[in-house]
Amino acid sequence: MLLFGGMRLDRLAARVGGTPFYAYDRARIAARVAQLRAALPAGVQVHYAIKANPMPAVVQCLAGLADGLDVASAGEMAVALDTGMAPQQISFAGPGKRAAELAQAVAAGVLVSVESGNQLEQLAQACERQGLPARVALRINPDFALRRAGMRMGGGAQPFGVDAQQAPALLARIGQLGLAFEGLHLFAGSQNLSASALAETQESCMTLALRLAEVAPAPLRSLNIGGGLGVPYFPGEQPLALAPLADSLQRQLGRLALAAPGARLQLELGRYLVAEAGIYVCRVLERKLSHGQVFLITDGGLHHHLAASGNFGQRVRKNYPVIIGNRMHGEREIASVVGPLCTPLDLLADQMMLARAQAGDLVVVLQSGAYGLSASPTAFLGHPLPAEVLL
């Protein structure tokens, strides 16, 4: 029987009130943050990007471990503020911010990562109406991309941030408007397992940031150079090596200290902090044979865990790590784990070697703590929502 968060999986399922459910382990999240901090130079601040897992209990847990919280909507901002985290340590990014969201950010005193000239003017209007200064960072679309990233969010045409070429004009405008300029924000990509690619990007980010800092309306107080630290999901993928990353960050800290003394260097991490601390559990409803192939039909699937199903067939599908949690030993066979939805895309494991399972058994999808429930189409086909627990 799998043990998770110090509990037997069958007892956990009973305590949660049945399947399907997500469970996250507080001790694993804490160990991850501790391991990262032990590896990285002390001067690097670690922020949690709530988008990866916005469950309030998880965010509360990370508020006590991270140096700051990064949000991308007024909804996430409310979750972050509810943890008691000081607004000084919360920043708000996103390519589309509604006027009401900007007004809420000004009122709360969180740092707004401005991503366009239009956002900047709207932010200034919100400040004027409220008679409050806004804390502003400028998000830059770097003129380079993160090599070998699972998802690129910088380099070339992007809806995120302002092109590096346009940044000097916007920095001047921030000065004219009299807003409280605090820093720069760069995010080049996500889900990267190559320390050398990440180090290269950090180097380029620092070069660009220091160049822009020279024309900024005030000294740099914070520099958020993104993150992109990945976790292994698929066979053959290796965990990210932290030592070379630490060396790279040490160099960047040195450069920052020389050019912008007193500026804090921040990493914003989502997936890296929570992905490995979560599991998704569903129950086998039926074992079915079709043309000699075994299908384990479960009470969970794509509608709860889009990422494990392969994102609506939009890219080459690979199996997430899946196990039969109540049969850790014994006979094994090739089987496919599917959900209850009427689509062939509702697949949690495609012809995978698993313990031989029966109705009632518990299917566990590992590495499910990030981009799980909140990133899934829960309304699709009208099945109930899964429970979520933090242990």
Ligand SMILES: *Cc1c(COP(=O)(O)O)cnc(C)c1O
């Ligand atoms: C999504 C996002 C993150 C988190 O990315 P992970 O890959 O989960 O670490 C951080 N910063 C920004 C701006 C993002 O959009």
